[in-house]
Amino acid sequence: MLIFSVAFAQEEFTLSGTISDSKSNETLIGANVYILELEKVIATNEYGFYSISLPEGSYTVEISYVSFGTIRENVVLDKDVRQNFQLSLDTKELEEVVISDNRKRANIRKPEMSVNRLSVEEIKKMPVVLGEVDVIKSLLQLPGVTNAGEGASGFNVRGGGADQNLILLDEATIFNSSHLFGFFSVFNSDAIKNIKLYKGGIPARFGGRVSSVLEIYQKEGNSKEFHMNGGIGLISSRVMAEGPISKDRGSFLIAGRASYAHLFLKLANQENSAYFYDLNTKLSYKLNENNNLYLSGYFGRDLFEIDDLFSNTYGNTIVNLRWNHLFSDKLFSNLSTIYSDYYYGLELDILDFKWDSGIKNYNFKYDLKHYISNNFKLKYGINAIYYDFNPGKITPTGGLSSINERQLEKKYAFEPAIYIDAEHRLNDKITMSYGIRYSMFYRLGAQTMNLYENNQAVNYNSDLKIYEKADPIGTKRYSGGQTIADFNNLEPRATFAYELNNNQSIKASYNRMVQYLNLLSNTSSPTPLDIWTPSGLFIEPQILDQVALGYFRNFNDDKYTFEVETFYKKSKNRIDYIDGADLIANEAIEQVVLNGKARAYGLELLLRKNEGKLTGFIAYTLSRSEQKTPGRTAEEVGINNGNWYRTGYDKTHDLSVTASYELNNKWSFGTIFSLQSGRATTYPKGQYTYGDVNIPIYGDRNGDQLPAYHHLDISATYIPKPEKKTGWQGEWVFSIYNLYNRQNAASMTFRQNENTGANESVKTSIFGIVPSVTYNFKF
Numbered sequence: 001m002l003i004f005s006v007a008f009a010q011e012e013f014t015l016s017g018t019i020s021d022s023k024s025n026e027t028l029i030g031a032n033v034y035i036l037e038l039e040k041v042i043a044t045n046e047y048g049f050y051s052i053s054l055p056e057g058s059y060t061v062e063i064s065y066v067s068f069g070t071i072r073e074n075v076v077l078d079k080d081v082r083q084n085f086q087l088s089l090d091t092k093e094l095e096e097v098v099i100s101d102n103r104k105r106a107n108i109r110k111p112e113m114s115v116n117r118l119s120v121e122e123i124k125k126m127p128v129v130l131g132e133v134d135v136i137k138s139l140l141q142l143p144g145v146t147n148a149g150e151g152a153s154g155f156n157v158r159g160g161g162a163d164q165n166l167i168l169l170d171e172a173t174i175f176n177s178s179h180l181f182g183f184f185s186v187f188n189s190d191a192i193k194n195i196k197l198y199k200g201g202i203p204a205r206f207g208g209r210v211s212s213v214l215e216i217y218q219k220e221g222n223s224k225e226f227h228m229n230g231g232i233g234l235i236s237s238r239v240m241a242e243g244p245i246s247k248d249r250g251s252f253l254i255a256g257r258a259s260y261a262h263l264f265l266k267l268a269n270q271e272n273s274a275y276f277y278d279l280n281t282k283l284s285y286k287l288n289e290n291n292n293l294y295l296s297g298y299f300g301r302d303l304f305e306i307d308d309l310f311s312n313t314y315g316n317t318i319v320n321l322r323w324n325h326l327f328s329d330k331l332f333s334n335l336s337t338i339y340s341d342y343y344y345g346l347e348l349d350i351l352d353f354k355w356d357s358g359i360k361n362y363n364f365k366y367d368l369k370h371y372i373s374n375n376f377k378l379k380y381g382i383n384a385i386y387y388d389f390n391p392g393k394i395t396p397t398g399g400l401s402s403i404n405e406r407q408l409e410k411k412y413a414f415e416p417a418i419y420i421d422a423e424h425r426l427n428d429k430i431t432m433s434y435g436i437r438y439s440m441f442y443r444l445g446a447q448t449m450n451l452y453e454n455n456q457a458v459n460y461n462s463d464l465k466i467y468e469k470a471d472p473i474g475t476k477r478y479s480g481g482q483t484i485a486d487f488n489n490l491e492p493r494a495t496f497a498y499e500l501n502n503n504q505s506i507k508a509s510y511n512r513m514v515q516y517l518n519l520l521s522n523t524s525s526p527t528p529l530d531i532w533t534p535s536g537l538f539i540e541p542q543i544l545d546q547v548a549l550g551y552f553r554n555f556n557d558d559k560y561t562f563e564v565e566t567f568y569k570k571s572k573n574r575i576d577y578i579d580g581a582d583l584i585a586n587e588a589i590e591q592v593v594l595n596g597k598a599r600a601y602g603l604e605l606l607l608r609k610n611e612g613k614l615t616g617f618i619a620y621t622l623s624r625s626e627q628k629t630p631g632r633t634a635e636e637v638g639i640n641n642g643n644w645y646r647t648g649y650d651k652t653h654d655l656s657v658t659a660s661y662e663l664n665n666k667w668s669f670g671t672i673f674s675l676q677s678g679r680a681t682t683y684p685k686g687q688y689t690y691g692d693v694n695i696p697i698y699g700d701r702n703g704d705q706l707p708a709y710h711h712l713d714i715s716a717t718y719i720p721k722p723e724k725k726t727g728w729q730g731e732w733v734f735s736i737y738n739l740y741n742r743q744n745a746a747s748m749t750f751r752q753n754e755n756t757g758a759n760e761s762v763k764t765s766i767f768g769i770v771p772s773v774t775y776n777f778k779f
Contacts, residue, residue, distance in 0.1 A: 013077045014329040014371075016051040019044050019063060022086035024222035025248060029194045030117070031065040031087070040374060041109070046194075046217065047292075047324055049332050051371040063087060067121050080329055082289065107561070111423060111433040111497040113507040113550045114200030114565060116142045120192050125660040125670045127715035127735045132236055132774075135195060135216070136177060136185035141656040141672060143565075143604035143619040144199050148649055149679055149709065149746050150766040153178035156649040157199050158567055159600025159625025160211025163519030163532075164542070167214045170282075170296040172318035175342035175359060175532065179276040179302055180259070186300050186316060190229060190240040191255040191280040193219040200548045200567055201495040201509030204419040204435035205367060205379060210513040210544035210571055218296055220284040221251030229778030235261040240280075250285040276302045278315075292324040313345040330371040338363035342532075352398030359532045360388040375425040379435070380418075387413040387517075391531055391587070408587050412444040413534040415516055421493070429499045437491040441516040443536040445478030450588055457538050457590035458578060460636045467578035467639075469591035485536045489514045489543065503554045508547070515542040518575050520583045520593075531583070538590035544571035561608045568601040576629040576639050594639065596629030598647070616659035625650040640701040646680035648702065653677045665722040670715040678706035684750055687759070694752060694759070706745045711738040711767075730777045737770040 019031040027048025034041050035052065037059055044050045054077055061083075064070040068087040075083060116139075123138040136155055139145050147155045147162070154162030154177060167174040169187070177185055198206070198213040206213045219242070226243030240255035262273030278300030285293045301315035323335045343358040367381035389411040396403045421435030450457070450472035459470045478484050495509040516535045535541040546569035553562045573595045577583075581592035602623025609615050625647045629639035636642075655675040662668045683704040684696035715735035743765040753760050 012053045012055055014051060014053045014080045015059075015061075015075060015077060015083060016049070016080075016329040016371075017082050017084040018048045019050065019065070019085045019087065020048060021068075022088040023224065024227075024242075025086075025224055025251070026193065026220055026222070028065050028068070028087065029217065031063065031068075033085075034062040034064070036060040036062060042374075043110075045332065045369055046215075047332075047334065049324075049326070051329055051332070053330070053371070053374055061085075066117075066119055082329065108503065108505040108552060108554065109431055109497060109499055111431045111495045111507070112201060113495060113497075113509050113552075114144075114198065114548050114567070116145075116197045116199070118142075118195050118197075120189055120195070122660075123189060123195075125668070125715075125717075126658060127670050127672055127713035127737065132184055132233060133189040134185050135187040135189065135192065139195075139197060139214070141617075141619060141658050141674070142197065143606050143621045143654075143656075144567075144602070144623070145197070146621075146649065146651045146654055146676065147182075149706075150744060153182035156625075157197075157212035158546075158569065158602065159598075159623055159647065159650060160569075161519070161647070161649065163517075163521070164209050164211030164515060165214060166206060166209035166212070167216075169216050169298055169318060170218050170294075170320050171322070171336050171365065172296075172298070172320050172338045172363070173208075173340045173361060174298075174316055174318070175340070176314065176316060179278070179300070180274055181302075181304075184236075184259075184276065186278060186298075187216060188238060188240075188255050188257050188278065188280055190231075190238060191218050191253065191282075193217045200511065200546050200565075200569075201433075201507075202493060202511050202513065203379070203433070204421040204437040204491065204493045205381060205383075207383070207417050207419070207437050207439050207491065207513070208385075208415065208515060208517070210515045210542050218280055218282050218298075219253055220294070221253035221282055223248055223251035223284070223286075227778065229776070231774050231776040233774040234772050235259050236276075245283070245285065248286075250283070252284075253280070253282040255280040272306050274302075274304045276300065276315075290326040294320070294322040294324070296320050296322075308349050310346065310348045312347075313343075315343060317341040317343070331368065332371075333366070333368045336363070336365040336367075338365070347397065349397075351403065352396055353403040354395045354397050355392055356390070356395070357392040357531060358390050360390075362386045362388075377423045378420065379422075380420040382416070382418050384416040385414070387411075387415070387534060389413070389532060389534065391533070409447050411447060411534055411536075413516070414442045414444060416440050431497045431499075432495065434492075434494040436493070438488070439491060439514055439516075440486070440488045441535060441541065442486045443484040443534055444480075445482040445484055446480040447484065448475050448477045449484060449537060450475055450590070455537075456632075457588070458592070458594060460631070460633075462635055465637055467594070469588070472588070487516065487535060487541050489541070505552050507550045507552065510545070510547050513544045513546075515544075518542070520575075520589060533589060539575065539593065540573035540595050542571055542573045544569055559609065559611045561606075561610065563604075563606040565604045566602070567604070568599075570597070570599040572597045574598040574627060576627065578639070594629050594632075596627055596639065598625070598627045599644075600625040613662045614659060616657070619654075619656045619658075621654040622652065623650075623654070624652065643700070645700060646702040646705075648680055650680050650702075651676050666719050668717045670717075672713045673710075675710040676708065678708050678745070680705050681748065683748070696750065706748060707763075709744045711742045711744065712740060713737045714739055728777065728779045730775060733774045733776060735772050735774075737772070738767055739769065741769040743768060 020027045031044045033050050042052050058076050061075050062072050063085045124133050128134050144158045167177050194217045196215045221242040223244045228241045230239035236259040238257040242253040256279050258277040259275045262275045282296040297319045299317050304312040318340045320338045325333045341360045346355040363385045365383050370378040391408040394406045417439040419437040423433045425431045451474040452470050453473050457470050459468050461468050491512045493511040497507045499505045518533050520531045548567040550565035576594050576596040578592050605620045608617040626644045627647050628644045630642040631638040657673045660670045680702035682698050685699040686697040687694045718732045745763045746766050747764045749762045
């Protein structure tokens, strides 16, 4: 061990640089840099950059990253030093030493809570349905994360709606994260570098959604040598190629995926089909030590056809051009120009017309991180998004079609924001992160807006005690670029961490979030037919406040970690729908929606085993998610008589057990057990007869629930030649989804038996037992 000495009032110098994978030059996000002599720890940012200021002297620097080895190097600081480090998955420590306590103290000290990370290696060990590694399905194993059930798209975080999640792929917004209506996600695991989910304590640089932020970065590509890898499954296959454009300076990555189950349907003379394909691309180039350029893109499409009746096409397109610039060793910047497009198309052959809709946005971001001192760091920046909404265009496709071409009026909006965020270490025990975001939103023309008596687009029928559409009393035309409505909000954020000792800490957080976009959907799980609409004259922005308190502990030198968090959040202006609301092709959507409020609260537990042949985690959530839309006046009854009711994604109990076991260098095994309370629904409470027809009478909205949901999944991975590190390398992955063939209820319907006339319930299930096999390769 080197002898360290430093005199008082010595000049400070800055140690900075990047940390990357030694085999590919891929930068590592969140890699830890420890200064052993001073017991200081910092982490690399989203682009693999770190910076720390230290007094003049000699230091032992320890570099570590999850799933990689740990290295130690000696650094002499008598001037500012730019030092890049590289880690390898095969790195072994040169000395038999006890790793510093700082490694396990990193998460204890950090003013960050309600955040979950999953490595791609961890995700690939989990059993999945139909053999396809899936980012979204993996997130569902974490506490506080659920979805509406099997085959449901999107995910729900802490009782929030699927539309309340901000999903970012290389900083670009993904509006629909699912393929095949929820059976797969749009994220190709081969192309993914880092996954981070914020459930609370959300930094001020994020805005536009009120429930969570899922931040995903694509790999940059290997700038050292060319490689390919991929996999062949029962219903889909994938391939990825990466390599240098200029050795050690520039790289490319291209990855493609496609399903082909529809081909087997054609062979069986089945005209119905459903398939998807997607493409991930990225170009990276290092101009010099201070400048890097990145161009990334994603293109995905789904196609669903039923005989000669109709076809449905939908998908995402994103492009992002980024420039990383280092002004100095203490000031890092990132400039992004982003284009994102979500398209939805429907062609009805039997009616000879085509329907097109979607949402485009053009996003400009400029973020800076300022390492002012070791105890004080600032992040600040600006963000401006321009939206182009296409609610729908109908085009006739046949010469005999009775449909006239029609374009629903497009909608436009502009959402600028500025933010500043600070990370402040007050002393050896207390660290804080605090900041504020100022967001603005402008609903823009050109558009013709309806005018209503008393400015109420929904009327209340006091005789029938129901809500009805109001008739417009006139219209007002707004010209292009003219402001129809505008909003502005301050969004404060704060997280507090108190270190009890080297192994324990208490953390608390508060954040206010504002969402100016609304997804028009009256189902518990979003579908491609759902339409996004901006806030305006009749639809207010959603505003949410969340507080959380947590206890965090490391055991046995970080072999085990335990987290417990409790949260409470409330929001206003959550959209609710009047009974019988028609959302499709509705140009006056304000006539069927009311502004309500929502709340969610719960307790989350997470116990991890991080080392050894057996690793994994147990996650449990106890929570409640409710919504309420009271009457606007004393006369009105509101929705559900103005009482709180469970949302369609409320899950009181949610338990997940995930485990991986490495038997030897050839065989490894994985398993997941999931148990959840049944989804809230509404059953009929009685009936009356009108003529020869029995009419059901329903009780309170979502006053009932489906049967409990549970299943057990297993997988086995076989590597024939584990000692082979070059050339063609292959592995077989065998998995069984729903091992004991549980017929989980996706829905319950009620009908009259055609033979007996008696009432009966019918359970609809999507998956029984599903075996699969996949062959993965790389070279």
